[in-house]
Amino acid sequence: MSCLKEKFDRLTTNGPEGMSALVDKFSELRGGYPEEMASSLVLPLLQLTQEAKGHLTESDAVFIADYLGVPAMQVVEALSWYTMLYREPVGRHVIKVCRNISCSLTGGGRLMGYLERRLGVRQGGTTADGRFTLLAVECLASCGTAPAMQVNDTYHERLTEARIDQILKELP
Amino acid sequence: MIELTIDNMTVQAHEGETVLQAALKHGIEIPHFCYHPCLSIAGNCRVCLVKVDGRPKLMPSCNLEATPGMRIETVSEEVLAARAAVMQFIILNHPGDCGICDKAGECRVQDYHVRYGEIDPVSIEPKHRKPKLYDLSPRISLDNERCILCSRCVRFTREVSGSHMLGIVERGCHSRVARLEGKVFDDPYSDNIISICPTGALLSRDFLYKSRVWYLEPVRSVCTGCARCCSVNVWRRRKRWHVRSLGAEKNAAAYRITPGENPEINGHWICNKGFDLHKAMGRPRALAPLIAGRSASVEEALQEGMKMLSEAVNPAALISAHASNEELEAFRIALGSRMRVYTREDHSPQPGEVLEDDLLIRADKNPNSRGVRELFGDRPYDATAGHDLVLVWGDLDDYAPLGKARILHLTSFVPPQGQSADLLIPISTVFERSGTFTNFEGKANRFDQVFDKPKLVQHAGELFGGLAA
Numbered sequence: 211m212s213c214l215k216e217k218f219d220r221l222t223t224n225g226p227e228g229m230s231a232l233v234d235k236f237s238e239l240r241g242g243y244p245e246e247m248a249s250s251l252v253l254p255l256l257q258l259t260q261e262a263k264g265h266l267t268e269s270d271a272v273f274i275a276d277y278l279g280v281p282a283m284q285v286v287e288a289l290s291w292y293t294m295l296y297r298e299p300v301g302r303h304v305i306k307v308c309r310n311i312s313c314s315l316t317g318g319g320r321l322m323g324y325l326e327r328r329l330g331v332r333q334g335g336t337t338a339d340g341r342f343t344l345l346a347v348e349c350l351a352s353c354g355t356a357p358a359m360q361v362n363d364t365y366h367e368r369l370t371e372a373r374i375d376q377i378l379k380e381l382p
Numbered sequence: 383m384i385e386l387t388i389d390n391m392t393v394q395a396h397e398g399e400t401v402l403q404a405a406l407k408h409g410i411e412i413p414h415f416c417y418h419p420c421l422s423i424a425g426n427c428r429v430c431l432v433k434v435d436g437r438p439k440l441m442p443s444c445n446l447e448a449t450p451g452m453r454i455e456t457v458s459e460e461v462l463a464a465r466a467a468v469m470q471f472i473i474l475n476h477p478g479d480c481g482i483c484d485k486a487g488e489c490r491v492q493d494y495h496v497r498y499g500e501i502d503p504v505s506i507e508p509k510h511r512k513p514k515l516y517d518l519s520p521r522i523s524l525d526n527e528r529c530i531l532c533s534r535c536v537r538f539t540r541e542v543s544g545s546h547m548l549g550i551v552e553r554g555c556h557s558r559v560a561r562l563e564g565k566v567f568d569d570p571y572s573d574n575i576i577s578i579c580p581t582g583a584l585l586s587r588d589f590l591y592k593s594r595v596w597y598l599e600p601v602r603s604v605c606t607g608c609a610r611c612c613s614v615n616v617w618r619r620r621k622r623w624h625v626r627s628l629g630a631e632k633n634a635a636a637y638r639i640t641p642g643e644n645p646e647i648n649g650h651w652i653c654n655k656g657f658d659l660h661k662a663m664g665r666p667r668a669l670a671p672l673i674a675g676r677s678a679s680v681e682e683a684l685q686e687g688m689k690m691l692s693e694a695v696n697p698a699a700l701i702s703a704h705a706s707n708e709e710l711e712a713f714r715i716a717l718g719s720r721m722r723v724y725t726r727e728d729h730s731p732q733p734g735e736v737l738e739d740d741l742l743i744r745a746d747k748n749p750n751s752r753g754v755r756e757l758f759g760d761r762p763y764d765a766t767a768g769h770d771l772v773l774v775w776g777d778l779d780d781y782a783p784l785g786k787a788r789i790l791h792l793t794s795f796v797p798p799q800g801q802s803a804d805l806l807i808p809i810s811t812v813f814e815r816s817g818t819f820t821n822f823e824g825k826a827n828r829f830d831q832v833f834d835k836p837k838l839v840q841h842a843g844e845l846f847g848g849l850a851a
């Protein structure tokens with residue numbers, strides 16, 4: 211059963227290197243928020259940190275909590291809630307395939323299988339060359355144009371295998 | 383006062399009280415997991431649904447304010463069907479491993495399942511696996527599969543103890559209670575979450591697999607850990623479950639301590655030191671009288687004590703703050719006027735121990751300093767007063783500060799290493815006698831006897847008459 215525990219202890223606890231460099235950016239943002247609303251800054255600061263570091267660890271969350279003066283567990287809860295916050299290193303391109311109802315009805319599952327075979331990784335995994343991370347996500351709010359996926363910050367709709375080939379080819 | 387009807391019974395509620403509170407107060411049982419009288423209302427478990435006359439949907443009674451003339455049904459077919467459905471959902475991913483779960487027998491999920499549901503969940507998916515026996519803290523084991531996510535434990539750390547050390551991470555059926563990985567969950571009140579968890583998710587590592595709870599029964603006692611004098615329950619084996627093959631020790635062990643509800647003194651909570659009271663009482667005991675370090679019979683010891691007292695020219699007594707009010711009174715009547723009386727704190731704060739806080743913990747680590755003070759004042763021992771005999775009552779680490787005086791020591795636990803009193807008479811612990819302590823606020827709290835005292839051990843209160851004779 212020990213393997214199970216490790217599986218769930220994903221939040222590694224690396225030291226918060228590089229965080230002090232971010233504090234300037236934090237303060238800039240903080241100026242725009244009323245003092246008593248520190249906890250509203252939890253998400254923006256997590257995002258800033260992720261932009262700078264690629265992914266987030268528990269120690270990043272603790273650093274942000276200390277900076278804001280909110281309980282660390284509250285930041286960890288937020289961090290674990292959002293699929294857009296990465297708790298493990300991700301590849302250069304993050305592919306998020308919708309697995310919710312409309313997309314499932316229109317072949318999302320099949321497309322996920324196709325991507326898994328093409329990239330040679332299972333969902334949740336990153337290719338050996340570090341180029342792609344393949345994730346399944348809930349509704350991307352493109353139900354009308356399902357099946358949909360998001361690559362980095364770009365939406366791709368009405369997907370087919372051929373369209374996916376083309377999208378992958380065009381990526382740097 | 384508001385009047386409303388619950389199941390055709392007219393009940394009264396205070397302004398602002400909820401339907402659930404009004405029902406419970408009148409002995410009407412509405413099942414509830416997430417509601418706890420000392421925590422904020424979360425309204426997440428939905429097992430407390432009731433029918434409100436005139437409203438189309440069932441409402442959670444824990445979050446429903448009583449209003450005048452309200453008509454509530456808690457046992458109609460509609461409510462029972464909804465309740466069964468909620469139970470079915472709650473155990474959707476529950477492992478149902480009651481057979482190996484310490485909570486079985488006092489578990490709400492088990493009780494409600496039997497009482498209100500007993501419908502197995504229908505799911506084509508296998509049950510979710512989550513970590514079992516997760517080390518939430520050195521004191522607490524967490525079984526995430528058994529957790530029903532009622533958030534009582536999380537709210538406790540946020541609203542009562544204030545440590546904010548727990549949270550619920552992930553989403554949906556992956557949600558689980560967690561602490562920071564990089565930090566020890568060392569809330570000094572942590573073990574209360576074991577008591578308030580409605581299921582077997584949070585278990586005491588000390589009590590883990592020691593006994594099924596139905597073999598045990600609680601006896602009301604008082605924690606001696608500090609001057610708050612919290613009420614506790616000491617769990618001993620029921621008489622009819624004393625079995626020879628367990629051996630004497632297990633038949634007469636204090637298996638665990640739980641908070642004793644006491645609105646006057648400690649409410650629903652105690653601190654972790656209280657949860658460890660049985661360990662404090664398990665320290666090496668003084669079990670036989672010793673005259674100058676050699677074992678003696680009880681009669682010899684009493685003879686020797688009487689002799690020492692009658693020979694003494696300038697005797698003194700050092701009174702224990704662990705003595706009960708009744709014992710103090712017995713001492714006062716028998717010997718109080720014959721000796722100079724000094725008081726002391728038997729126990730001072732230990733390194734690493736919480737000194738004092740706003741919730742319960744007091745800096746005075748003795749239960750009855752107030753009771754002692756009311757009878758005998760608070761004069762500390764005066765080594766220059768030329769006493770030739772000191773009756774030391776209670777724990778003492780070192781006889782040296784008492785100077786050249788002869789020592790008559792009444793103690794429950796083994797005396798200082800390498801020193802022997804002129805006479806030592808072992809006395810009963812708080813588990814072996816009954817009585818009252820007066821806490822720092824002047825409130826008396828009563829403790830009952832949990833175990834018989836060992837044969838050669840005496841009750842201090844019964845000794846003084848004999849010694850004075």
Ligand code: SF4
Pocket residue numbers: 528529530531532533534535536559578579580581583584
């Ligand atoms: S561990 Fe227990 S108290 Fe905490 S959320 Fe789960 S069921 Fe509720």
Ligand code: SF4
Pocket residue numbers: 605606607608609610611612648652653654655656657742743744
């Ligand atoms: S607060 Fe004091 S009396 Fe209460 S449980 Fe803790 S140590 Fe015991």
Ligand code: FES
Pocket residue numbers: 308309310311312313314348349350351352353356357358
């Ligand atoms: S279900 Fe896929 S975008 Fe909504």
Ligand code: FES
Pocket residue numbers: 413414415416417424425426427428429430431442443444445
């Ligand atoms: S007790 Fe009312 S919703 Fe849980």
